[in-house]
Amino acid sequence: MSVTNADPTSAAEAAKLAALTLATLPVHDRNDALDIIHDELIAAKDDILAANARDMELARVAAAGGSLSQSLVSRLDLARPGKFEDMLKGIRDVRNLEDPVGQVTLRTKLDDGLELERVTCPIGVLLIIFEARPEVIANIASLAVKSGNAAILKGGKESTESFVAISTAISAALEKSKVPNGAIQLVTTRDVIPQLLALDRYIDLVIPRGSNELVRYIKSSTKIPVLGHADGICAAYLAESANADLATRVIVDSKTNYVAACNSLETLLVHKSTLDTVLPKVAAALVAKGVTLKCDPASKEALLKLGGDVASKVEDAQPADYDTEFLALTLAVKTVESVDDAILHIHLHGSHHTDTILTEEKEEAEKFMSAVDSAGVYWNASSRFADGMRYGFGTEVGISTNKIHSRGPVGLEGLMIYKYKLRGTGQISTNFGSGEGQREYKHEKLPL
Amino acid sequence: MSVTNADPTSAAEAAKLAALTLATLPVHDRNDALDIIHDELIAAKDDILAANARDMELARVAAAGGSLSQSLVSRLDLARPGKFEDMLKGIRDVRNLEDPVGQVTLRTKLDDGLELERVTCPIGVLLIIFEARPEVIANIASLAVKSGNAAILKGGKESTESFVAISTAISAALEKSKVPNGAIQLVTTRDVIPQLLALDRYIDLVIPRGSNELVRYIKSSTKIPVLGHADGICAAYLAESANADLATRVIVDSKTNYVAACNSLETLLVHKSTLDTVLPKVAAALVAKGVTLKCDPASKEALLKLGGDVASKVEDAQPADYDTEFLALTLAVKTVESVDDAILHIHLHGSHHTDTILTEEKEEAEKFMSAVDSAGVYWNASSRFADGMRYGFGTEVGISTNKIHSRGPVGLEGLMIYKYKLRGTGQISTNFGSGEGQREYKHEKLPL
Structure with a gap:
């Protein structure tokens, strides 16, 4: 060295x-x-x-x-x-x-x-x-x-x-x-x-x-591949069937456990049916932790009805808020019509880091996890679990939002590639093929 | 569509x-x-x-x-x-x-x-x-x-x-x-x-x-990852112990089977001890196929001694010839002192595509295959085998000389990445750790 x-x-x-x-x-x-x-x-x-x-x-x-x-x-x-x-x-x-x-x-x-x-x-x-x-x-x-x-x-x-x-x-x-x-x-x-x-x-x-x-x-300054992530715009989707206590606990942890982390929550998507049922409880718990809520008109209206502390922490969301990694006690809130709407929002505004669905419906959860194109797709668990130590990888190189090579928390294997070794005894390509006197490849899988 | x-x-x-x-x-x-x-x-x-x-x-x-x-x-x-x-x-x-x-x-x-x-x-x-x-x-x-x-x-x-x-x-x-x-x-x-x-x-x-x-x-024109290869500057190393017949057959196939292919031979590295033993036979067979040899002084001297057709196809190599993909009946020839020299030459001039050693010494072959940093490292086999069909991958996407994601002939798996799905029951990160009342992660491997 x-x-x-x-x-x-x-x-x-x-x-x-x-x-x-x-x-x-x-x-x-x-x-x-x-x-x-x-x-x-x-x-x-x-x-x-x-x-x-x-x-x-x-x-x-x-x-x-x-x-x-x-x-x-x-x-x-x-x-x-x-x-x-x-x-x-x-x-x-x-x-x-x-x-x-x-x-x-x-x-x-x-x-x-x-x-x-x-x-x-x-x-x-x-x-x-x-x-x-x-x-x-x-x-x-x-x-x-x-x-x-x-x-x-x-x-x-x-x-x-x-x-x-x-x-x-x-x-x-x-x-x-x-x-x-x-x-x-x-x-x-x-x-x-x-x-x-x-x-x-x-x-x-x-x-x-x-x-x-x-x-x-x-x-933006190199042709060399870069392993890492710039943004972590993580979203949670509060589905129609979400359990209020579970959702509150997970969303509060995702948002407030360590606001400066890339795996912290920045956007809360809420199904319209939860506006007057689960959302108030979630919002009250977030506000109690000091979170400001940047809301679309529907969620704003629902939360203003609550008055008190919650209402005082509600602000109007601007379009850019849904593309922002706040890294602070601020959360963008948006009302959606369905899980498909939520998936589409994440597809267009997410950063492919970690996104969570809160639901009691297994089928809906599996659909979300299959369709959302992020390194981490979670069901009823805090986005803060996106971490190499927590995944059990030992020391982590970093978290990647790349679409190739290595994605999510990267352990030692993200630093590896492979090569093909071919051990022959004088073989040449001309001798193989389907022509007269030519040999066919055996392509026989051998044990590792 | x-x-x-x-x-x-x-x-x-x-x-x-x-x-x-x-x-x-x-x-x-x-x-x-x-x-x-x-x-x-x-x-x-x-x-x-x-x-x-x-x-x-x-x-x-x-x-x-x-x-x-x-x-x-x-x-x-x-x-x-x-x-x-x-x-x-x-x-x-x-x-x-x-x-x-x-x-x-x-x-x-x-x-x-x-x-x-x-x-x-x-x-x-x-x-x-x-x-x-x-x-x-x-x-x-x-x-x-x-x-x-x-x-x-x-x-x-x-x-x-x-x-x-x-x-x-x-x-x-x-x-x-x-x-x-x-x-x-x-x-x-x-x-x-x-x-x-x-x-x-x-x-x-x-x-x-x-x-x-x-x-x-x-x-050179995009920030998007590119899967493929620009150059295929493949080398073969004729080692001291190379078998003359085997080496001749493999080198001729590697060079002449299809000169326009990326896995064709462009550089022949010869151990100094083969100049008057194996090289003349290899050179004669290449020249019989119409190959022109661009030689360094030592190999030129050895081949000129042969006179006739071979001598007439020998030219002086220029430095740039060792960095050139000829895609034609032309081969650059260079004399080296050892397998380490050959490895170093490939390290500095190769394109990480496919390189071959011709030797009867297993230990030397394994050293070459371990040290040469190419997608394909071959021992006594033609470089022309570097191909997805020949490797048994079915249809191939292309051949990659990238150092990350996918290397060598790329099959369907080169078009795939992965995501992490985490299925929870309301877990939050605050509950895990080594503090009082916190839980340790189990990190238990489950069967696939």
Whole structure:
């Protein structure tokens, strides 16, 4: 590993070259490297926390001056109880995952002595761009090493000191390991993101971890595939048969458990028959948690009838509200005629992240889950479950709203692709076919 | 299905809307549609061949004038023996494939009454852009219907008449089926490719079928993921222990079986020890087939010693020759010191398509196949086997050199993604965790 101030092209060239060796390294060498990283981070804990304190000092000043958000400051803080230990545990968890490299997923005998095998392998070179959370470096470096991918890491300026301290420790660790120099490139030079995004010749996948603005900028600025999500405009549909208590509990959790999360609820679609039955109860519980409701005329009319606190939190929805990720205690509410209407609304306004139906009708739920084209489609469960840890994947790379490769919470397998190995004994294509003297392919499935 | 001269945006909007219904259509409805397409094409055979004859007439004139290649004219011809029947058989084959939609690939019990399921589903809306081969419309329309994807089809101007005739038949067939209007959009307007490529809001995947120039143009002109390959710069490495007869047979087939194919050989890497042993035999066989050899100094010197026909076909290689897809009876030859050298050359100059090692040493072969980062890595077998039919996948969508999603010959599964369905009974995220009164996730694997 090298902490580099070299130009991005040299870093990417070095990563591509190192990827060659890394891809063939046996799993025990990759695991050993992770053990050494773990121990070096423990040894460097004081240095890292001191560096993080310097970042925090600057960030607090910036936040006081209004140029940095308080939530970013909080994400930056490595000294919060348990944060450093979580980072170490993440490395251990990744180390203990099954080796994702070299898994055979298909075997076919094309003919005698001619066998085809599909085998998982690393994608190649990853570019990871992240903002404030410095522990992400350790997580992602671990995932890259485990999966046999080279990685170029670019941190945000707010976490520079922490980033350099952590990466110095990782660098020292990798020097003692079999992982080749250059497999993990840490770019500390400023303002090089546009240059990195142009290096599609060397970089195979970009993984941004940060604000919507960062992800949206990256997605629109590169030809390299980007794994991630810009928006999380999650909707819940309150169906005619929804159980009032269950729906209230799920909707309140989806909206208020952590408003800044991408899997939080932003739109509530309500069947017209619930306007005077279930919706009032849901609305009262949301308002009690401080939620403002941006309503269409029908839902507004129903809720104003309730008067009191609820009525005071009702506002008129603007069309743009149904395309907005509020990330705040604000919820857009819209009345629909049917489950088909709800599905259509999500099709046109959703972000393919996670959408939920609240209903007691199994058939309606299955229709919703089958038709809604999102990474997560839920029935009577909080949208907040959309998360790699909660799904049981271990450390997560991120959540993807892409339509290809990897979707939803992405674990280690999102960093893998496959290759076809064909082992022959001198076969040539001319000898196969349906002509005279030609052979037919056997295409016999072999056990994995 | 509609044959449309409407603007590309309307076509894409209609496709996205139709995708909603198509995604939930049971397999028997999708299969029925394929049966009807099959029968309508038979009924319309005379009309289609008459239309194709008009395209052919114009193409022959263009070819005579030098503005169209002869190979393009030949690809256009639907009246060649067996071509129309192959198209029909392709539809039948796709119809008989297993339903790719709704396959459960993961099931996890997160807690009692809270079950996670990963289910295959269509990607959404495909944009298929193809040049001369009009039967591709029928193939791709079948694959789209079978996989539950909506598709926008844009043909090349050379095949316009054939394209309209085939699509009129498909359109009539789909009118009689359950597949929604708009699920297959046929755009016949000219010069709309740039507009289509900008519609990343509606289109999820572009599949170009045509020349390298077309694919390269598309890859560099859109933010939508592109499934395919621009270049096929395939290499073979003649190792120290290569068997002369076997190597000669495989290399000659790889280079000369069909020079215009993407899986044909373009670069021959030779171990220095073979210069005066195996290489002369390989070179003589290649030259006998009319191949010109562009050699580095060491291989040139060895081959000039042979004199005669071989010497007369040896030329000096220029650096650019090792990055060139000749698609002709020309082969670049380079001497290397070791298998590592060969791997490095391919890493720096290859196109991640298909590369072959000729060796009798199993360990060396396995190292090559493990380290070379290509969709196909072969040992003692012709690169020409890189093909979906030959791999036993049935009809192929194309060959991909992408590093994510789908690689190598792409069958129906390249048109699929998955979604996570979560069926709950009112669970909320706040109740889970390691705090007091909180529950731990069970993360219990369930049988598929």
